[in-house]
Amino acid sequence: MPPKGSxxxxxxxQTQTLVLDNGAYxxxxxxxxxxxxxxxxxxCTVIPNCIARSTRDKRTYVASELETCKDFGELxxxxxxxxxxxxxxxAEKAIWENEFMGAGAGEGLRCDPKETNLLLTEKPNCxxxxxxxxxxxVFEQFEFAAYYxxxxxxxxxxxxxxxxxxxxxxxxxxxxxxxxxxDTTISPIYNGQLIQPAVRRLTVGGKLLTNYLKELSSxxxxxxxxxxxxxxxxKEAVSFVAPSAQQFSRDLEWTWKGRLGDKRELDPxxxxxxxxxxxxxxIHGYARPHDPAKSRMRRGLQPVQGPKEDLLPLGNERFTVxxxxxxxxxxxxxxxxLPAAIMESLSTLPEALKxxxxxxxxxxxxxSLIPGFMERLESELRTLVPADYLLNIxxxxxxxxxxxxxxxxxxxxRDRLKNVLVAKAEYDERGSGWLVRKFAGGG
Amino acid sequence: xxxxxxxxxxxxxxxxxxxxxVDTGYDPSKVAINPKNKKRVAAQPxxxxxxxxxxxxxxxxxxxxxxxxxxxNDPKQSIPVPGKxxxxxxxxxxxxxxxxxxxxxxxxxxxxxxxxxxxxxxxRSATTASRIAAQPLRRSSTMISxxxxxxxxxxxxxxxxxxxxxxxxxxDPLLSIERSMPPPLNPAELxxxxxxxxxxxxxxxxxxxxxxxPPSRHFCDNCGYWGKIKCLKCGARVCGLECKDAHEATRCxxxx
Ligand SMILES: [Zn+2]
Ligand SMILES: [Zn+2]
Numbered sequence: 001m002p003p004k005g006s007x008x009x010x011x012x013x014q015t016q017t018l019v020l021d022n023g024a025y026x027x028x029x030x031x032x033x034x035x036x037x038x039x040x041x042x043x044c045t046v047i048p049n050c051i052a053r054s055t056r057d058k059r060t061y062v063a064s065e066l067e068t069c070k071d072f073g074e075l076x077x078x079x080x081x082x083x084x085x086x087x088x089x090x091a092e093k094a095i096w097e098n099e100f101m102g103a104g105a106g107e108g109l110r111c112d113p114k115e116t117n118l119l120l121t122e123k124p125n126c127x128x129x130x131x132x133x134x135x136x137x138v139f140e141q142f143e144f145a146a147y148y149x150x151x152x153x154x155x156x157x158x159x160x161x162x163x164x165x166x167x168x169x170x171x172x173x174x175x176x177x178x179x180x181x182x183d184t185t186i187s188p189i190y191n192g193q194l195i196q197p198a199v200r201r202l203t204v205g206g207k208l209l210t211n212y213l214k215e216l217s218s219x220x221x222x223x224x225x226x227x228x229x230x231x232x233x234x235k236e237a238v239s240f241v242a243p244s245a246q247q248f249s250r251d252l253e254w255t256w257k258g259r260l261g262d263k264r265e266l267d268p269x270x271x272x273x274x275x276x277x278x279x280x281x282x283i284h285g286y287a288r289p290h291d292p293a294k295s296r297m298r299r300g301l302q303p304v305q306g307p308k309e310d311l312l313p314l315g316n317e318r319f320t321v322x323x324x325x326x327x328x329x330x331x332x333x334x335x336x337x338l339p340a341a342i343m344e345s346l347s348t349l350p351e352a353l354k355x356x357x358x359x360x361x362x363x364x365x366x367x368s369l370i371p372g373f374m375e376r377l378e379s380e381l382r383t384l385v386p387a388d389y390l391l392n393i394x395x396x397x398x399x400x401x402x403x404x405x406x407x408x409x410x411x412x413x414r415d416r417l418k419n420v421l422v423a424k425a426e427y428d429e430r431g432s433g434w435l436v437r438k439f440a441g442g443g
Numbered sequence: 444x445x446x447x448x449x450x451x452x453x454x455x456x457x458x459x460x461x462x463x464x465v466d467t468g469y470d471p472s473k474v475a476i477n478p479k480n481k482k483r484v485a486a487q488p489x490x491x492x493x494x495x496x497x498x499x500x501x502x503x504x505x506x507x508x509x510x511x512x513x514x515x516n517d518p519k520q521s522i523p524v525p526g527k528x529x530x531x532x533x534x535x536x537x538x539x540x541x542x543x544x545x546x547x548x549x550x551x552x553x554x555x556x557x558x559x560x561x562x563x564x565x566x567r568s569a570t571t572a573s574r575i576a577a578q579p580l581r582r583s584s585t586m587i588s589x590x591x592x593x594x595x596x597x598x599x600x601x602x603x604x605x606x607x608x609x610x611x612x613x614x615d616p617l618l619s620i621e622r623s624m625p626p627p628l629n630p631a632e633l634x635x636x637x638x639x640x641x642x643x644x645x646x647x648x649x650x651x652x653x654x655x656x657p658p659s660r661h662f663c664d665n666c667g668y669w670g671k672i673k674c675l676k677c678g679a680r681v682c683g684l685e686c687k688d689a690h691e692a693t694r695c696x697x698x699x
Contacts (some may be wrong), residue, residue: 024515038508046529051522051524051525052522053522060522060523060525062524062525062526076517076522077516077522078516078520078521079515079516079523081515082515082516082545082546083515083546083644085546087542087544087545087546087549088516088542088543089539089542090524090540090541090542091524093528093529093540094524094526094528094689096663097528097529115466124641125641125642125646125647127549127550127552127553127643127644128553128643129549129552129553130549133539133542136533136535137536137540138537138538140532140533140535140536141529141531141532141533141536141540143532182515182558185647190633190636193637194562195636195637195639196639196640196641196642197636197639197640197642198636199642199647200647200648201648201649202525202646202648202649203509203513203648205512205628207515208512211512211514212510212512215512216667217494219665219693220665220666228520245657252667252668252669255668256666256668257666257668259683259685260477260683260684260685260686261616285653286636289595296458308539315667316666316668317667318665327660329652329659329660330513330659330662331505331508331509332505332506332508332509333509334651335648335650335651336649336650336651336652336656337647340649340652341649344497344650345649349636350625350626350628350629350632350633351625351626352625352626352627352628353628353633353636354625355625359634371549382446432535441638
């Protein structure tokens with residue numbers, strides 16, 4: 001049960017709520033009114049949560065301004081969220097002001113905090129000091145009328161099971177896997193409430209995968225250490241998860257160049273050339289089938305013909321990079337892979353809860369979109385789950401916006417929201433130490 | 444799958460400072476060097492470095508590399524906030540907005556505070572402090588997954604150990620039918636789970652793979668294929684001579 005609200009909170013509750021899923025990579029945001037019909041994904045705006053600076057055009061882009069950027073070469077990023085938690089409030093404040101309060105704020109997002117509730121998500125296991133900083137900024141700097149901060153995963157319990165479902169919300173048992181930019185978390189949720197001691201996280205997230213691909217490409221081809229944007233784009237375009245450890249081995253064989261004197265043909269169904277943008281004719285790169293002749297030209301073994309272009313050949317990188325989600329030890333991270341991590345989380349629960357959780361596993365976060373990810377997760381998990389248990393696992397329809405939509409559904413139900421909101425007046429009276437305890441479930 | 448094949452023992456292959464590695468399925472840091480090659484290592488000039496030293500250096504190198512891959516912001520780079528932003532409205536806000544600390548500092552603080560709580564004498568009543576103080580044991584010290592202790596406030600049923608229960612069922616096929624009908628949720632146990640405080644950030648990480656699990660895989664540091672040869676200077680693996688040369692020219696000792 002969510003913490004009980006006070007009379008003051010209900011008195012001050014506004015009809016409009018800014019629902020903000022404050023991710024390290026992107027903000028998912030939208031204004032929700034308690035009078036509005038069931039919200040949808042379309043009500044959610046995805047905004048880069050960064051300030052980016054280009055050394056080439058000497059411009060600084062704040063959050064959504066990145067849309068206007070035409071040259072992502074050597075683009076440097078400042079991200080207020082680290083490991084999933086808001087750390088740098090100077091930058092986050094500038095971004096929030098730009099996106100929600102300034103003249104440039106998007107229609108449908110602009111609001112006056114004094115007349116708006118804020119529903120803000122956080123990652124599980126946030127250090128208390130950072131929670132306190134966050135609460136103080138929300139009330140003392142932004143002066144939101146009322147506010148609720150909670151672990152984003154829990155909001156996924158407010159999605160109806162299916163269109164014809166008769167079950168009431170929140171969902172009774174939900175095992176929420178969030179594999180996103182900062183890391184991958186496993187959250188068992190009972191009646192909308194997080195079972196804290198069972199929460200587990202894996203170090204591997206989208207950021208680490210991009211940085212790994214950046215490192216590999218720099219070692220094997222060009223120095224790309226300053227090309228985070230480009231490598232992230234390439235990763236999203238070409239990565240796939242091998243269906244099994246056996247298939248992984250097979251693919252690794254077939255993408256090996258062989259030995260001196262015993263060169264092998266590369267499997268053309270795996271090896272690609274990623275055509276790098278020149279930021280004159282093209283802003284974005286794209287993948288196409290590997291052309292061995294181009295590789296020889298690049299290495300000066302053959303005269304250069306055809307258009308001048310820079311190619312990044314990608315072979316085993318396509319599947320060894322996302323493999324880290326399943327085998328973190330491949331680069332020395334001393335953690336089990338995601339399927340075993342899920343079992344570790346469940347091992348702390350009584351049998352009946354474990355059964356309930358496995359029957360309703362939902363995956364959100366950008367890494368779940370990597371082709372093959374869901375299939376590998378399900379098949380490895382199936383081998384770990386006792387044979388007579390039901391395993392139901394699905395990726396959310398929109399794994400990026402799903403947590404936001406759960407929050408929006410929560411916020412559109414006046415009574416639910418009223419129960420958890422804390423009004424500014426109450427904060428002013430009782431202080432931030434009290435508020436951190438209250439949002440943690442204590443009085 | 445682990446790759447246990449060793450390159451055919453050709454004559455030209457082993458250069459000084461390199462050794463073939465038979466993948467025994469153990470962590471290389473524990474089996475740092477194939478015993479067969481010990482003599483050669485000892486006989487080589489500069490090869491007298493202790494196995495232990497190599498492996499701890501190697502571990503530190505891996506930790507540094509992972510930290511690098513997991514970094515959110517480049518500390519060398521500062522991008523100023525452009526344009527006009529509102530001025531801080533309170534002392535608290537001013538202080539928080541001016542922080543230039545990175546996540547590492549906050550997480551170190553959290554661990555330091557928990558360590559302090561652990562050392563402090565246990566309060567008489569079951570307070571949040573004592574519960575939190577019990578947690579870091581879960582990972583930071585032992586690196587072994589220990590089920591979190593339910594709070595002292597809810598004794599009795601909460602202490603039921605699901606783990607022993609589970610192995611009990613698995614061991615006895617006659618009882619397996621009970622699995623489809625698990626014991627009903629014990630309300631006290633449930634309430635203990637739902638009111639337990641969060642783990643610390645460090646304690647929330649999953650456990651390392653069990654020692655008897657599938658062996659870790661090793662890859663060529665240069666091309667990403669299986670790493671069958673180990674560099675004795677830095678511990679990295681490569682797939683063959685071509686990549687050995689490339690490794691020596693680029694990354695050897697980079698992480699050491
Ligand atoms: Zn190689
Ligand atoms: Zn080396």
